[in-house]
Amino acid sequence: MRIHPSILSADFANLERDLLAIASADAVHVDVMDGHFVPNLTLGLPVVERIGQVSPVPLDVHLMLEDADRWAPEYALPGVASVTFHAEASADPFALARTLRDAGVAAAVALKPGTDVAPFVDRIDAFDMVLVMTVEPGFGGQSFMPEVLPKLGALRRAAVDAGVEVRLQVDGGISTDTIGEAAAAGADTFVAGSAVYGHGAPAGRIQALRDVLAR
Numbered sequence: 001m002r003i004h005p006s007i008l009s010a011d012f013a014n015l016e017r018d019l020l021a022i023a024s025a026d027a028v029h030v031d032v033m034d035g036h037f038v039p040n041l042t043l044g045l046p047v048v049e050r051i052g053q054v055s056p057v058p059l060d061v062h063l064m065l066e067d068a069d070r071w072a073p074e075y076a077l078p079g080v081a082s083v084t085f086h087a088e089a090s091a092d093p094f095a096l097a098r099t100l101r102d103a104g105v106a107a108a109v110a111l112k113p114g115t116d117v118a119p120f121v122d123r124i125d126a127f128d129m130v131l132v133m134t135v136e137p138g139f140g141g142q143s144f145m146p147e148v149l150p151k152l153g154a155l156r157r158a159a160v161d162a163g164v165e166v167r168l169q170v171d172g173g174i175s176t177d178t179i180g181e182a183a184a185a186g187a188d189t190f191v192a193g194s195a196v197y198g199h200g201a202p203a204g205r206i207q208a209l210r211d212v213l214a215r
């Protein structure tokens with residue numbers, strides 16, 4: 001079980017401080033938004049590159065941008081463990097996953113709440129991780145959508161049947177109230193933005209999430 005705090009809820013004027021505060025996490029989730037794929041704009045290549053140089057944990061880059069085929073390979077930077085692109089933004093998600101693996105990072109595909117999981121269940125071996133969005137992408141602090149959780153069961157069964165190791169990530173509305181339900185549905189990697197930052201010391205919030213999973 002892995003906890004990936006999202007720096008979307010960190011203080012962008014104190015990014016290094018807020019990165020060092022999550023050294024007990026398994027990775028840091030970096031939300032790249034282009035103002036087109038989602039109605040919000042965050043940060044891009046130069047900032048991700050710099051975060052990769054100072055972060056105490058590997059980077060889990062979540063790209064919410066148009067033309068993933070063009071941009072995703074550029075994010076295979078030092079310090080980046082995985083690059084997640086949206087299925088809805090790629091002409092060929094399977095080819096893009098191969099390109100990312102060839103570039104030396106784990107390849108992950110993200111599915112918006114309304115996106116059908118079936119094509120990815122059938123070819124689960126193409127990915128190192130699948131991100132099942134539990135909110136509409138774009139903003140932190142939204143409410144968890146339990147209705148998407150059945151996708152996780154379908155993906156988990158497919159991974160077991162195929163005999164492959166695939167991480168199943170959830171992102172959006174994850175807190176001590178919802179993480180247990182997501183884990184029971186099959187998730188093993190949990191993004192948490194507002195639940196980690198903005199409620200006192202991030203290390204304590206990370207431990208609180210781990211404590212729920214250990215129950």
Ligand code: DX5
Pocket residue numbers: 006007008009029031062135136137138139140141142171172173174191192193194195
């Ligand atoms: C939303 C982003 C999330 C966001 C989650 O589009 O992909 O990573 O930071 O924030 P919380 O955990 O507050 O829902």
Ligand code: ZN
Pocket residue numbers: 006029030031062171191
């Ligand atoms: Zn995200």
